[in-house]
Amino acid sequence: MSIRQGLLALLAQEPMYGARLRSEFEDRTGGTWPLNVGQVYTTLTRLERDGLVEVSGRPDAEGRIAYRLTDAGRAEVTRWWSTPVDRDSTPRDELAIKLALAVTVPGVDVQRVVQTQRTATLRHLQDLTRLKSRNDPAGVPRHELAWQLVLENLVYAAEGEVRWLDHVEASLARAAVGRREETRQRDVREADRGDGADASAEGHPGTSEGGREAHGIPATSRRRRR
Amino acid sequence: MSASAGAPLLELIRVSRVHGEGATEVHALTDVSLQVGVGELVAVMGPSGSGKSTLLNLAGGLDRPTTGQVRIDGRDVAGLSHRGLAELRRRKVGFVFQDLNLIPSLTAAENAALPLELDGVGVRQARASALESLGSVGVAELADRFPEEMSGGQQQRVAIARALVGERRLVLADEPTGALDSHTGESVLRVLRARCDEGASGLLVTHEARHAAWADRVVFLRDGVVVDTTGAPPAAEELLDHPSGV
Numbered sequence: 001m002s003i004r005q006g007l008l009a010l011l012a013q014e015p016m017y018g019a020r021l022r023s024e025f026e027d028r029t030g031g032t033w034p035l036n037v038g039q040v041y042t043t044l045t046r047l048e049r050d051g052l053v054e055v056s057g058r059p060d061a062e063g064r065i066a067y068r069l070t071d072a073g074r075a076e077v078t079r080w081w082s083t084p085v086d087r088d089s090t091p092r093d094e095l096a097i098k099l100a101l102a103v104t105v106p107g108v109d110v111q112r113v114v115q116t117q118r119t120a121t122l123r124h125l126q127d128l129t130r131l132k133s134r135n136d137p138a139g140v141p142r143h144e145l146a147w148q149l150v151l152e153n154l155v156y157a158a159e160g161e162v163r164w165l166d167h168v169e170a171s172l173a174r175a176a177v178g179r180r181e182e183t184r185q186r187d188v189r190e191a192d193r194g195d196g197a198d199a200s201a202e203g204h205p206g207t208s209e210g211g212r213e214a215h216g217i218p219a220t221s222r223r224r225r226r
Numbered sequence: 227m228s229a230s231a232g233a234p235l236l237e238l239i240r241v242s243r244v245h246g247e248g249a250t251e252v253h254a255l256t257d258v259s260l261q262v263g264v265g266e267l268v269a270v271m272g273p274s275g276s277g278k279s280t281l282l283n284l285a286g287g288l289d290r291p292t293t294g295q296v297r298i299d300g301r302d303v304a305g306l307s308h309r310g311l312a313e314l315r316r317r318k319v320g321f322v323f324q325d326l327n328l329i330p331s332l333t334a335a336e337n338a339a340l341p342l343e344l345d346g347v348g349v350r351q352a353r354a355s356a357l358e359s360l361g362s363v364g365v366a367e368l369a370d371r372f373p374e375e376m377s378g379g380q381q382q383r384v385a386i387a388r389a390l391v392g393e394r395r396l397v398l399a400d401e402p403t404g405a406l407d408s409h410t411g412e413s414v415l416r417v418l419r420a421r422c423d424e425g426a427s428g429l430l431v432t433h434e435a436r437h438a439a440w441a442d443r444v445v446f447l448r449d450g451v452v453v454d455t456t457g458a459p460p461a462a463e464e465l466l467d468h469p470s471g472v
Contacts, residue, residue: 115446115453115454116454118446118454119444119446119454119455119456121435122271122435122438122439122444122456123456125435125436125438125439126439126440126441126444126456128439129436129439129440133416133419133440155436155439158435159434159435159436162435163435166273169273170273
């Protein structure tokens with residue numbers, strides 16, 4: 001599953017120790033997929049065994065060991081970002097986790113991640129539609145109807161995924177516009193400061209959550225817990 | 227048909243379309259290349275403002291590119307007079323829009339026969355071709371009905387019949403299922419797919435993934451640029467040109 005990929009993606013940002021990886025992972029995915037520290041350390045041990053991470057420096061004052069990516073680990077992260085989620089072997093949640101991390105880990109071309117996935121999902125949808133087109137919906141026997149309905153279920157899921165990806169893309173575009181506007185307003189305020197205006201009293205929305213808002217995730221949804 | 231075997235019926239070669247100039251210049255399409263072969267259905271997807279409609283207008287010879295070439299059935303649109311272009315459109319290209327496709331005062335058969343009659347084909351022969359075309363989309367029995375006596379899905383079928391009447395082989399469809407419920411929309415797509423399987427060529431603009439999925443290829447447009455296509459699977463190196471990580 002994607003814990004492994006998720007931890008690698010986080011370590012691409014900077015070396016971290018287990019407890020911090022756990023809190024970063026939960027924080028960025030809105031606490032929707034809670035991890036326990038044991039899972040994190042087991043995964044780290046396997047990643048180390050597989051040569052994807054290594055211990056980074058000495059333990060800190062509290063005895064915590066930080067891990068960092070090896071070159072092979074970095075290559076694995078790059079591969080994860082650049083390939084679509086494998087529908088056969090992983091639960092769909094991996095896509096949501098992947099996007100949650102993509103918008104928070106610096107340096108990821110999120111738009112590209114979205115587009116790569118959308119193309120793959122559309123291709124999947126084309127395959128389903130080809131299967132569907134072999135049958136005429138009118139006058140099919142009952143077992144054929146059941147098969148058609150199962151196909152439709154898969155079609156709806158794929159369609160929903162594409163619509164969600166469209167939404168992600170639109171949200172990113174809106175967030176980018178918001179960031180530009182924020183910068184512009186700050187510049188205006190700084191210019192006003194010379195006139196004795198109290199810039200801090202304006203209480204600009206969004207700045208209290210700082211970088212989080214800037215990544216396009218509303219603070220409220222990120223705090224959602226089960 | 228004048229198109230030689232295997233030659234694309236519609237070809238856009240590095241097409242750009244710029245509206246206005248100077249400070250108000252808008253790049254509606256940039257360097258778009260696209261082919262629709264015989265028997266092929268190609269879908270174009272993209273957010274509003276991505277250039278889908280501009281692409282369709284260029285493909286149908288309703289608009290001309292700022293740079294690049296549009297070839298319909300092997301003929302470069304740029305080399306044609308206004309009159310020559312109108313004739314090419316009439317003979318080769320049919321449009322299907324979201325709604326209001328049919329002329330309300332004409333029956334289904336008269337609507338479908340119209341492009342032929344405008345082209346000088348005799349009434350009797352035009353009607354025979356129209357009936358044949360209506361039959362090919364499964365609405366032969368509606369020939370003498372007026373648009374208001376038909377359902378939305380039936381009207382769209384008649385519009386497809388008109389788009390592909392006589393020798394016409396290229397249908398350009400702009401959200402043809404936009405006004406229909408999902409079942410009816412799907413039946414219209416099935417008809418379009420079937421006509422392409424029988425040798426027509428189609429370019430379909432839609433924002434619905436489930437409809438685009440009936441196409442052989444899906445092209446994604448964003449800000450006037452083709453960002454991806456479901457044609458051949460993308461090469462890994464192509465995807466890796468943007469560094470991830472820090």
